[in-house]
Amino acid sequence: MRPVSEGVEQTKDVVTMDKVVSLCRRRGFVFPSSEIYGGLGSTYDYGHYGVLLKNNIKARWMEAMTQERDDIVALDSAVILHPRVWEASGHVDVFADPLIDCRACKHRFRADHLAASQCGRQPSKVPGEGRECDLTEPRQFNLMFETTVGPVQDSAAKAYLRPETAQGIFVNFKNVLQLARRRPPFGIAQVGRSFRNEITPGNFLFRVLEFEQMEMEFFVPPDDADRWYRTWVDERFAWYLRYGLRESRLRVRPHGPEERSHYSSATSDIEYLYPIGWAELEGIANRGDYDLRRHTEFSGTKLEYVDPGGERYVPYVIEPAVSVERIFVALLVDGYDEEVVGERGRTVLRLHPQLAPVKVAVLPLIAKDEGMVEHARRLYEELRREGSAEYDDGGAIGRRYRRQDEIGTPFAVTVDEQTLEDSTVTVRDRDSLAQERVESGQVTRYLRDALARAWRTPKGD
């Protein structure tokens, strides 16, 4: 259990999606997109702290892939690819959901989600009206956004916004093999925006129309594919624990054969217990040799590996794929807490320090005291060279602490009367609320050490 300070009452299971959305709004993490025009459903804009949190998620993922291992290289491919890519990948034919309309309430549903939605339940009535639902037959609806390249809008110019980043990796397989001089097992990691015209988007950032995917395609000898598949499920599960998600809210769920994508011979989801229930956070798939074979067939370029003994084979691919958005929501849900400290309530985001948007806030106790302000500003200038820091002299000190707690800042440094006498400051820990006096000149090193130490305090259930 996280050490709880005296006088602190913890409130359990306080988090709801509404509270997370409201915190994101209040603290400027996320806004509905095009809000002044009434918003566009399921698209969002990120404010300062949202951008910093997303950047940290992407940086930790890339680090785990390309820095902590030496068998994965990075790639950044285009969003708009040759349209034949999507024919080869199977997306033009099968990347579709069965769509049903209700003629009475005008809602649209995914046929496979209908049982869980309001409309279509037994007895099937239009919600709130008592009229019978009037459902159309299911029809296939392709989820790819279409666009045209060039000034003429004819079918020859048709292109798509990528619905996954993975295909950009497959079509670069040969480049990487030759130019990065890799041999299986090796991986290619990519972070980038993907687009899907989802039929039933929603639940805040959980299912949106555009999102940032972090995908890694790991190319292996076919005989080793199963072993690597299991390795990557374990690796990715461990990554979430490392960054502080509660183990009790994570599980691995293998897909049944009827659930798998057209390319997959085995898939497992890492699921998180969101306020909407258990749902897919990340998917890990064994894609076999499907993609490389299809692109070989459609492009005429052989995508295979010839080993030093002259043996040729098409590598199998193991793919961990997740969106920044699903991690973003899981982190906020997992970190969100409300507690009463003394007489007062506080909301706190217990984010892993390596992911927190701001690492440290510097606060002069009395904003009008020139000595304190000067000292605090000097310290702030020093700290922000190390990482994301904030200076705040607005309002009562308690309110300033609350503000930092809500954005998940792990440390607050306060400059007070004693600082002017002995050059020490207090460092307040967001979670334990412990305050320690530290020599002002040692704060940078103190925080560097504290951030480098792995933070693995289970939050409790």
Ligand code: GAP
């Ligand atoms: N390349 C494989 C692939 O794209 P997927 O299961 O369709 O597989 C991978 O998507 C991950 O992308 C999901 O596990 C989820 O984290 C994220 N994702 C998919 N659709 C999303 C959406 N509409 N909004 C947010 N994230 C999404």
